[in-house]
Amino acid sequence: MAQTRTEKIVIDGLKARQTKERNFKFFGIFAVALAIAFLAILLISICSKGLPGFFQYYATFEVELTRERIDPRGDMSDQSLFEGEAKKIINEAVLEFTGAKKRNEKKAARSLLSNGSDLRLVNFVQKNTDKVNSRQKIKFALDDDADSFFRGYIKKQTPEKQRRLNDIEINYLEKMNEAGIITYEISDYLFFGSASRNAEMAGIKGAFIGSMLTLAVCFLIAFPLGVATAVYLEEFAPKNKFTELIEININNLAAVPSVVFGILGLAIFINLFGMPRSIPLIGGLVLALMTLPTIIISSRAAIKAVPPSIRDGALAIGASKMQATMHHVVPLAIPGMLTGTIIGMAQALGETAPLLMIGMVAFIVDIPGSITDPGTVLPVQIFMWADFAERMFVHKTSAAIIILLLFLMIMNGGAVWLRRKLERRW
Amino acid sequence: MIPATYIVTTLIGIFLFFLGKNRIKNICMNENKKPHSLNIYHGLFPAILSIVPPLILLSLWIICDDVIFDQMLKNRLPNNLIIEGKQTFLILLAAINNIADGIIVGEPERWMMDLAQKLIIWRGHSDSLISIITIICSFAFGLYALSFVKIDFRARNAVEKLIMIGLIICSLIAIITTIGIIFSVIFESIRFFKLVPIYEFLTGLTWNPEFEGAARAGSGQAGLSTYGSIPLFVGTFLISIIALSVSVPVGLLSAVYLSEYATKKIRGIFKPLLEILAGVPTVVYGFFAALTIAPFFRETGGLIGLDVASESALAAGFVMGIMIIPFVSSLSDDVIRAVPQSLRDAALGLGSTKSETIKKVVLPAALPGIVASIILAVSRAVGETMIVVMAAGLAANLSLNPLDAVTTVTAQIVTILVGDQEFESAKTLSAFALALTLIIITLILNFFALQIVKKYREKYD
Numbered sequence: 001m002a003q004t005r006t007e008k009i010v011i012d013g014l015k016a017r018q019t020k021e022r023n024f025k026f027f028g029i030f031a032v033a034l035a036i037a038f039l040a041i042l043l044i045s046i047c048s049k050g051l052p053g054f055f056q057y058y059a060t061f062e063v064e065l066t067r068e069r070i071d072p073r074g075d076m077s078d079q080s081l082f083e084g085e086a087k088k089i090i091n092e093a094v095l096e097f098t099g100a101k102k103r104n105e106k107k108a109a110r111s112l113l114s115n116g117s118d119l120r121l122v123n124f125v126q127k128n129t130d131k132v133n134s135r136q137k138i139k140f141a142l143d144d145d146a147d148s149f150f151r152g153y154i155k156k157q158t159p160e161k162q163r164r165l166n167d168i169e170i171n172y173l174e175k176m177n178e179a180g181i182i183t184y185e186i187s188d189y190l191f192f193g194s195a196s197r198n199a200e201m202a203g204i205k206g207a208f209i210g211s212m213l214t215l216a217v218c219f220l221i222a223f224p225l226g227v228a229t230a231v232y233l234e235e236f237a238p239k240n241k242f243t244e245l246i247e248i249n250i251n252n253l254a255a256v257p258s259v260v261f262g263i264l265g266l267a268i269f270i271n272l273f274g275m276p277r278s279i280p281l282i283g284g285l286v287l288a289l290m291t292l293p294t295i296i297i298s299s300r301a302a303i304k305a306v307p308p309s310i311r312d313g314a315l316a317i318g319a320s321k322m323q324a325t326m327h328h329v330v331p332l333a334i335p336g337m338l339t340g341t342i343i344g345m346a347q348a349l350g351e352t353a354p355l356l357m358i359g360m361v362a363f364i365v366d367i368p369g370s371i372t373d374p375g376t377v378l379p380v381q382i383f384m385w386a387d388f389a390e391r392m393f394v395h396k397t398s399a400a401i402i403i404l405l406l407f408l409m410i411m412n413g414g415a416v417w418l419r420r421k422l423e424r425r426w
Numbered sequence: 427m428i429p430a431t432y433i434v435t436t437l438i439g440i441f442l443f444f445l446g447k448n449r450i451k452n453i454c455m456n457e458n459k460k461p462h463s464l465n466i467y468h469g470l471f472p473a474i475l476s477i478v479p480p481l482i483l484l485s486l487w488i489i490c491d492d493v494i495f496d497q498m499l500k501n502r503l504p505n506n507l508i509i510e511g512k513q514t515f516l517i518l519l520a521a522i523n524n525i526a527d528g529i530i531v532g533e534p535e536r537w538m539m540d541l542a543q544k545l546i547i548w549r550g551h552s553d554s555l556i557s558i559i560t561i562i563c564s565f566a567f568g569l570y571a572l573s574f575v576k577i578d579f580r581a582r583n584a585v586e587k588l589i590m591i592g593l594i595i596c597s598l599i600a601i602i603t604t605i606g607i608i609f610s611v612i613f614e615s616i617r618f619f620k621l622v623p624i625y626e627f628l629t630g631l632t633w634n635p636e637f638e639g640a641a642r643a644g645s646g647q648a649g650l651s652t653y654g655s656i657p658l659f660v661g662t663f664l665i666s667i668i669a670l671s672v673s674v675p676v677g678l679l680s681a682v683y684l685s686e687y688a689t690k691k692i693r694g695i696f697k698p699l700l701e702i703l704a705g706v707p708t709v710v711y712g713f714f715a716a717l718t719i720a721p722f723f724r725e726t727g728g729l730i731g732l733d734v735a736s737e738s739a740l741a742a743g744f745v746m747g748i749m750i751i752p753f754v755s756s757l758s759d760d761v762i763r764a765v766p767q768s769l770r771d772a773a774l775g776l777g778s779t780k781s782e783t784i785k786k787v788v789l790p791a792a793l794p795g796i797v798a799s800i801i802l803a804v805s806r807a808v809g810e811t812m813i814v815v816m817a818a819g820l821a822a823n824l825s826l827n828p829l830d831a832v833t834t835v836t837a838q839i840v841t842i843l844v845g846d847q848e849f850e851s852a853k854t855l856s857a858f859a860l861a862l863t864l865i866i867i868t869l870i871l872n873f874f875a876l877q878i879v880k881k882y883r884e885k886y887d
Contacts, residue, residue: 010777017779024781028683031676035700035755038748045718046710228596236593246597249604255872256865257809259836260607263861266843267610274493276520289603322586350707353811353836357843379709386713386816394717401710412705 046398046405053399056187056200056392057147058139059113059176061093063121067132070125081125086118090140097179098172108168112176114141116189116201141189142182144199144392149173150182153391190399194367195381199392202385204400206367210280210360210375211349217284217371218291218348223341225288226295227330230337233296234303235325254293261290262354270358277359278374286354291344298340302333335422342415346408352379378404431484431557435564439477442568443469449575463582468575470585476568478592480560487556492523495548502544504537611865614858621852622653627859630654633822633833635842635853653856655863657824661832665743665818666807668828672747674800677754684755685762686784697759704752712816715745720817727829735831737819743828746813753803761795762788794882798875805871809864811836835860 003011069089073080091110100109114120117140124138125131141147145164148154154163156170165173176182193203229250237243265286269275275282306329314324355361360376361384368375376384378400385397447469450461461468496519503518518538525534525542526549534542575581619627632652680700684693720741727734734740765788773783789796819831820841842857 017782021779021781024784025683025687028679028687031679032683032696032700035676035680035703035748035751036696038751039699039703041718042706042711042714042748045714049717225596225599228593229599232590232593232597236590237597246601249601251876252869252872253604255805255868256607257811257836257868259809259811259839260611260861260865263839263843263858264603264607264610267614267858268606272610273489274496292599292603320582320586322589326589346705350705350709352707352709353815353840356840361844379707382713383709383812383816386709386716397713401713404707405710408705408707 046401049394050398050400050402052151053392053395053397053402054186054190055184056189057142057150058183058185059142060137060139060181060183061090061097062135062137063089063093064135065089065125065132070122070132076126076129081122084122086121086125090117090121097181098175100172105168108166109172112143112146112169112172114143114200115198116196117141139183139185141187141200144390145169146173147200148391150177150184151391190396195363195365195376195384197363197388199388199390199396202393202396204378204381204403206364207376207378207381207400208403210283210368211377211379213280213368213371213375214283214287214355214377215345215349217281218287219341219345221285221288222291222295222344226292226341226344227299227337229292230296230299230303231325231330234300235329236321250293250296253289254297258290258351259353259357261286262357264289265354265358276372276374278362278364278376279372280368280375280377281371282358283355283360283377284371286358287348287351290351290354291348294344294347295337295341298343299333299337302336302340303329305336306332332424335418339415339419342411342418346411346415349411350379350404350408352383355380356383378407427553427557428484428488431560432481434561435477435480435484438561438564438568439473442476442572443473445469446472446572446575449572450577450581453575453577457577459577461577462580463585467581467585468579471574471581471588472568472571474585474588475571476564478588479567480563483563484556484560487552491549491552491556495545495552498548499541499545502541608865611858611862614855615862618852618855618859621855627653627655627856629656631656631824633657633838635856651852653852653859655835655860657822658833658835658838658860659863660824660826661739661818661822662808662834662836664739664826664828664832665746665814665834666804668740668743669746669750669807670800670804672744673750673754673803676747677751677803678758678796680751681755681758681762682784682789685759686780686788697756700755701752703748704750704756706749708749708810708812709816711745711749712812712814715741715813715817719745732829734829735819737817737821737831738829739818739832740828742814742818745817746807746810749810749813750803750806753806754799757799757802758792758796761792761799764795765791794878798879801871801875801878805868805875808871809836809868811840815840835864839864 066089067074070084070086071080072083090113094109094113095106098105098109100106120140121138124136128136142150145154146169149165149170150173154165154170160167173182187203189201189203191203192205193201194206196202229246233243233246237246265282269282269285270277310328310332311324314328315321319327355377360380362374362376363384364374364376366373382397382400382404385393385400447465450465450468454461499519499522521534522538522541522545525538526545574584630652631654633654633656634652680696684697688696716737720736720738723738723741723744724734724736769787769791770783773787774780778786814834814837818833818837820833820837821831822833822838823830825832839857839860842853
């Protein structure tokens with residue numbers, strides 16, 4: 001059959017066009033795959049570093065718990081135990097085990113256990129007062145260099161001058177290992193320790209409690225304010241210049257970079273009102289301002305989703321406007337409002353920059369007991385640890401990141417679940 | 427004492443609630459008439475009035491009393507004391523406050539102990555005074571409100587008015603905070619521009635605020651600190667461009683694939699997966715950039731003979747690009763799906779392939795929305811802080827080479843303001859000037875994004 005000129009052009013071009021079609025589709029798949037690959041690399045890199053961070057090496061030693069030495073005042077008070085000879089007792093046990101005689105040998109032997117071992121002994125005694133005056137086996141954390149040796153980061157083959165452990169120390173560590181007193185266990189310091197310059201003792205408890213306090217303040221301020229604002233703007237506000245101004249403001253507030261909220265906190269709360277630095281109260285206030293737009297916008301969407309027939313029905317049977325809103329619209333919109341709030345809280349939980357400015361980056365060992373005690377939060381703790389060069393800090397930082405991500409996943413998962421479970425389609 | 431006052435006031439409120447409710451009930455029974463409002467409103471009216479205003483008063487007092495005490499302490503400091511600068515004064519006050527709280531470091535001087543003693547007494551007086559005032563106010567307001575409770579009292583209207591006032595106050599707070607941000611930043615910026623001329627800030631080519639402290643300490647040369655912000659903006663620009671060159675192609679193509687080609691099931695899996703990228707905290711990205719991506723770039727650069735700085739713009743920009751992929755993809759996805767199906771059907775009906783339809787019909791139709799999403803992504807990139815602080819470094823190099831270390835506006839704000847600082851120095855104030863420019867840039871970007879969307883939105887409906 002004879003082809004017309006047009007048909008010929010079309011048929012000739014078909015192959016090239018189909019190739020282009022395939023290529024385009026391939027590019028699309030490639031882009032999605034690339035984005036997913038980035039996510040996978042991110043998660044794998046964090047997990048591969050973080051999972052070892054949940055564990056650390058411990059050495060078990062038998063120590064003689066003599067009452068007079070541990071507790072010179074005899075009343076088991078913190079002060080008395082602090083004055084006792086816990087450190088000396090541990091050192092004696094280590095020296096006995098290693099058989100160190102010379103000065104440098106003794107020094108090497110003493111350096112293998114964590115600096116916080118005496119505190120651990122004191123804690124053990126406080127918990128088990130009945131075991132005083134006997135020989136007890138107690139597990140002590142290894143110093144982070146010794147820990148790195150067992151993890152294989154410090155190798156025996158490297159020349160002595162170039163590694164952080166000398167030959168004597170490595171000999172002792174191998175001796176301990178052969179005696180079977182070295183164990184690799186879940187790190188209790190990670191969960192129950194607080195900020196520390198010693199990698200083996202560092203933990204997230206302080207930062208975690210700080211995060212919870214900050215988040216609580218943030219929620220208590222942002223949720224009522226946000227919901228009230230949303231209800232007013234959506235249900236009652238007249239449409240005039242003034243409410244338009246409020247709306248523009250809220251949208252602008254959502255666009256302002258988070259670091260600017262930190263500046264606001266610094267300039268107003270700390271400089272103007274003279275509030276102390278580093279406290280969860282100010283952290284919560286700053287984060288509340290930051291999450292407020294998120295909550296307002298999602299709450300308004302939730303209120304908008306309630307069909308007008310509900311309002312009309314309530315008004316028709318004689319409810320006032322306020323009653324129709326408070327008794328019918330708001331209860332129906334609550335799931336949507338909560339979803340938005342949880343998402344806002346998740347953002348606040350992961351936020352770092354504004355909290356750096358109000359001084360939550362300070363090195364604080366004490367665990368905050370109230371919203372006016374100085375403290376820090378998980379993301380800031382991660383930021384601080386990321387600066388330390390020790391291998392163990394890299395592991396602990398990643399472990400802290402995993403914990404943070406788990407919490408974010410739970411919160412966001414909760415929001416999705418809430419949306420599926422409670423939100424009604426009309 | 428103060429917590430007890432909160433509880434007592436609340437109890438008074440609850441008590442008045444039942445009092446009001448019972449009172450209207452009794453009146454009704456006696457007069458055998460129906461009241462205007464439900465009983466509950468007659469209870470709520472006195473309860474709200476007896477709880478809310480006194481507690482606001484109490485809270486305001488608690489916030490303000492420290493400031494007042496500081497003033498009173500200031501007037502009672504020994505005359506012969508030499509105080510240098512605001513900072514030392516603040517430290518002195520903090521020391522006295524600490525002693526009053528029972529935290530005594532070392533051996534404080536005699537007069538400090540005396541003042542601390544006084545402070546404790548003042549605090550006690552102030553607490554008892556405000557507690558008494560609060561409780562009296564609570565009773566007075568409540569009983570006054572209770573006197574209104576009558577058969578024809580429009581209690582519901584009164585309560586609704588009170589609630590309405592509360593709602594309006596809450597919405598005003600959003601405005602107040604924006605004004606607060608703008609004013610605190612503008613105010614401090616003006617102080618900065620008094621010290622450093624504005625044209626020097628906007629056109630200077632070197633950013634070097636560190637010398638000031640050094641000059642005061644005796645080392646370094648006075649007057650050498652320079653506040654030219656061009657390198658910071660170039661750095662911000664460079665990193666944003668790198669981030670966009672990662673996120674725009676990947677985000678846009680993913681959006682096209684997920685909205686046009688993918689089946690519903692695939693879309694349901696991959697869209698949330700992509701959005702996880704936006705939910706990861708930025709500090710995690712910063713850690714990832716500094717520990718994984720930067721060394722990787724440096725080593726690959728070394729293999730092909732490129733000298734990559736250990737804190738390069740490339741690493742920070744690349745990771746930031748990953749972070750903003752979902753911003754581009756989600757928003758673009760929404761606008762692509764908003765393009766009416768009839769346009770696609772028409773193009774397909776004329777014999778174009780799917781990709782031709784997308785390239786020649788769907789994307790042009792969705793272009794305004796896509797541009798807006800890219801602008802929003804830019805404003806995200808400009809304001810991003812932690813990744814640059816952790817991965818891009820602080821060296822204010824004026825360079826467009828992505829392999830160099832550069833710094834950004836946000837990173838400088840953080841470095842300047844972290845730790846102790848005095849509010850009088852040009853260095854601290856410069857952070858506010860930077861913040862002001864940052865706010866202006868993001869607001870302009872947002873404004874344009876909104877305008878584009880608004881202007882072209884209804885075109886295909």
